[in-house]
Amino acid sequence: MKxxxxxxxxxxxLFQILLHIVMLLFIAFDRHNPIIKEAEVVSxxxxxxxxxxxxxxxxxxxxxxxxxxxxxxYTALIIAGIIINEELxxxxxxxxxxxxxxFSGVFYNLxxxxxxxxxxxxxxxxxDASVKEREVEKLRxxxxxxxxxxxxxxxxxxxxxxxxxxxxxxxxDQSPKTPEIILELxxxxxxxxxxxxxxxxxxxKEVKHLxxxxxxxxxxxxxRGTVIFNQNIVRQDYRIxxxxxxxxxxxxxxxxxxxxxEGIVIEIYLNVDDKGVxxxxxxxxxxxxxxxxxxxxxxxxxxxKKRLDLLxxxxxxxxxxxxxxxxxVQLQIDLLREET
Numbered sequence: 125m126k127x128x129x130x131x132x133x134x135x136x137x138l139f140q141i142l143l144h145i146v147m148l149l150f151i152a153f154d155r156h157n158p159i160i161k162e163a164e165v166v167s168x169x170x171x172x173x174x175x176x177x178x179x180x181x182x183x184x185x186x187x188x189x190x191x192x193x194x195x196x197x198y199t200a201l202i203i204a205g206i207i208i209n210e211e212l213x214x215x216x217x218x219x220x221x222x223x224x225x226x227f228s229g230v231f232y233n234l235x236x237x238x239x240x241x242x243x244x245x246x247x248x249x250x251x252d253a254s255v256k257e258r259e260v261e262k263l264r265x266x267x268x269x270x271x272x273x274x275x276x277x278x279x280x281x282x283x284x285x286x287x288x289x290x291x292x293x294x295x296x297d298q299s300p301k302t303p304e305i306i307l308e309l310x311x312x313x314x315x316x317x318x319x320x321x322x323x324x325x326x327x328x329k330e331v332k333h334l335x336x337x338x339x340x341x342x343x344x345x346x347x348r349g350t351v352i353f354n355q356n357i358v359r360q361d362y363r364i365x366x367x368x369x370x371x372x373x374x375x376x377x378x379x380x381x382x383x384x385x386e387g388i389v390i391e392i393y394l395n396v397d398d399k400g401v402x403x404x405x406x407x408x409x410x411x412x413x414x415x416x417x418x419x420x421x422x423x424x425x426x427x428x429k430k431r432l433d434l435l436x437x438x439x440x441x442x443x444x445x446x447x448x449x450x451x452x453v454q455l456q457i458d459l460l461r462e463e464t
Contacts, residue, residue, distance in 0.1 A: 136251060143247060144172055147240070163218035170214060171237060174206045175244035183248065203241065207233045284313070290344055301343055308340040320366035323435060324460060327362040327402075330369070331355060331394065337370045338392060341377040349380070349388025356395045362402075362459040365435045369394075369404055371428040372453045376408040379451055383411040396459065404455040412449055432457075 148168050178199055186195035210233070287309055294302045315333045319325065335353060342351045373392060380388045393405040432440050439458040445451070 139251070140248075143244075147172075147243070163214070166218070167210065167214055170206055170209055171240045172244070174202045174237075175241050175248075177202055178241065178245050179248040183245075183252070188252075203234070203237055206237055206241075210237075287340070305340065305343050308336060308343065311336045312340055316367065323365060324363040325366045326360070326462065327357065327364050327396070327459065328360045330364050330366055331357065333366075334369050334373065334392075334394070338373055341374065344377070344381065345388055345390075348386045349390070352389075352391045354391075354393050358398070359396065359400075361462045362396065362400055363462055364402065364457065364459055365431060368428050368431060369406075369455075371425065372404070372406045372455070375425060376406050376451070376453070379410050380408040384409075400459045400461065402455070402457040402459050404457075405452070407450055407452045409450050 148165065182195050182198050182202075186192070186198065287305075291302070291305055291309065294305060312333065315329070315336070319329060320333075335355075338351065338353050345351065376390050376392075380390055387409070389407075389409045391405070391407045393403075395403040397403065429442065432442065436457055441454075441456045443452075443454040445454070
């Protein structure tokens with residue numbers, strides 16, 4: 125952090141030096157007499173010193189703290205000091221026989237001083253605004269990343285809690301499927317814990333995880349219904365946010381199995397078109413006479429919507445339909461290409 129601050133300060137110092145050199149040349153250089161006189165340099169330094177006080181003392185101490193009256197009062201005093209120094213000291217030293225004998229007036233002096241001060245102060249103000257904007261953007265990214273990590277951290281315990289309950293039931297019944305469930309659960313958890321740490325993962329890995337996740341949940345249905353998993357992905361060189369699609373699949377199994385004991389139908393379709401748009405459709409039937417209202421408003425669905433907003437702003441469409449004893453989730457995402 126200190127290194128970044130020092131680097132930013134160094135850049136500003138170099139920029140200010142360059143700006144002052146350019147301004148000095150612009151004000152003092154005369155193509156008919158290409159020699160910069162000492163009087164012109166000293167006069168310019170008189171203006172620059174006033175701008176230095178305004179930029180690095182008055183702006184942070186008063187203006188940025190919204191003490192506007194004090195800022196403008198002290199700025200007026202500095203301008204008055206520059207004019208007095210110019211008229212009563214510098215002109216008497218360098219122009220004793222010409223300009224020192226006549227006072228050109230306050231208005232004329234303001235026209236001479238204000239453009240230079242306005243330029244210096246305006247540039248400094250713009251520089252500070254740019255630095256502040258970058259700081260705000262960094263903070264926004266930090267907050268965004270923190271939100272994503274928090275939302276992802278809620279997914280794993282939520283998933284684990286549900287599947288451990290199911291595994292406990294199979295173990296109590298001494299089901300021969302218990303070892304298979306443990307193996308599938310191990311594969312899914314390995315992906316969740318170790319391979320989905322970033323905000324985006326290769327699409328191929330996420331699809332493989334979704335297949336394993338579906339198989340794990342399909343073991344719970346046994347002979348009570350049908351699960352269809354169909355994918356059509358021609359190109360694999362895309363990235364996707366991990367653990368989003370599995371939330372909808374998990375919700376479909378919960379919704380279907382909680383409302384009926386047989387005739388369960390769950391359909392999962394995954395397609396990526398030639399424009400890199402993911403089309404995901406997850407459907408399940410349910411019995412409307414049972415109390416399944418809370419299942420469609422759980423923690424997982426709320427979190428996944430927040431993650432979509434954070435990771436795919438203006439780049440996704442989510443449609444959830446609850447009609448004719450069928451619950452359907454239709455999601456489209458503009459995928460990112462793999463970095464090469």
